[in-house]
Amino acid sequence: MRTAICPGSFDPITLGHLNIIRRAAQLFDKVVVCIMVNSTKTSPMFSIEERADMVRRTVGKYPNVTVDTSDGLLAEYARQFEGAVVVKGLRAASDFEYEFQMDLINKNINPQLETIFLTASGKYTFLSSSVVREMAKYGADLSGLVPDEIKSDVEIKAKQWRRNNG
Ligand code: PNS
Numbered sequence: 001m002r003t004a005i006c007p008g009s010f011d012p013i014t015l016g017h018l019n020i021i022r023r024a025a026q027l028f029d030k031v032v033v034c035i036m037v038n039s040t041k042t043s044p045m046f047s048i049e050e051r052a053d054m055v056r057r058t059v060g061k062y063p064n065v066t067v068d069t070s071d072g073l074l075a076e077y078a079r080q081f082e083g084a085v086v087v088k089g090l091r092a093a094s095d096f097e098y099e100f101q102m103d104l105i106n107k108n109i110n111p112q113l114e115t116i117f118l119t120a121s122g123k124y125t126f127l128s129s130s131v132v133r134e135m136a137k138y139g140a141d142l143s144g145l146v147p148d149e150i151k152s153d154v155e156i157k158a159k160q161w162r163r164n165n166g
Contacts, residue, residue: 003084004028007074009038010051012154013058014132014146016124020089021059023118031065032081036074045133045157054150074102075109086115091125137161 004024010017010033025031035051046054052069059065070077078084086106088099096117103115132145136158142151 001029003030003032003081004087005074005078005081005084006031006033006087007036007077008033008088009041009044009129010035010055011041011044011046011129012051012132012146012150013055014124014127014129015144016089016091016120016127017129018058018147019121019124020087020118021065022062024087025062025065028085028087029064031062031087032084033059033065033067034074034077035067035069036077037071045136045161046153050153054153057149058147073109075106075113078106078110078113084113086113088115088117089120090117091120091128133158 004027006017006021006024008017021031021033033055035048035055037048048069048071052067056067059067074086078086086103090096090099099115099117106113106115127145132142132154135145136142136154139158139162142154146154
């Protein structure tokens with residue numbers, strides 16, 4: 001049984017993330033989407049639990065995909081799944097530099113851990129969680145950016161943000 005781990009902060013999950021998860025689910029027996037902490041991203045819109053709940057509702061239609069959370073290191077987390085591979089999406093060359101460094105750090109901790117990259121679908125190369133957060137804060141329409149299952153979660157959270165930030 002070959003397992004793929006799709007790690008990320010998913011704050012919130014976008015259609016670009018979902019595209020990578022769906023394709024990983026076609027390539028691997030099992031996919032674990034793991035919501036993790038990215039310590040460079042300091043003011044999250046959603047708590048880890050809220051993000052996990054949104055991802056669960058979104059990937060419910062894929063029978064071989066499960067959702068987990070971890071506040072530890074990815075390279076340590078992966079040890080529990082024998083032969084697991086990390087799967088990440090690449091949108092642009094700038095993503096590659098960061099991901100290449102992450103892979104080197106992870107391999108330094110866990111030399112068995114391989115990361116493979118799926119190139120983002122052309123229609124999502126511009127899309128990121130930070131773009132979604134920004135658009136939501138301005139009340140923009142999120143159709144085509146986030147899964148329908150979580151659109152209202154993001155709209156409600158953005159409304160709260162607008163109330164608190166005048
Ligand atoms: O969606 P993101 O923010 O690009 O995902 C990055 C993430 C969460 C996968 C990365 O920050 C991560 O692996 N966090 C867990 C802690 C860790 O292992 N950091 C790398 C070594 S310092």
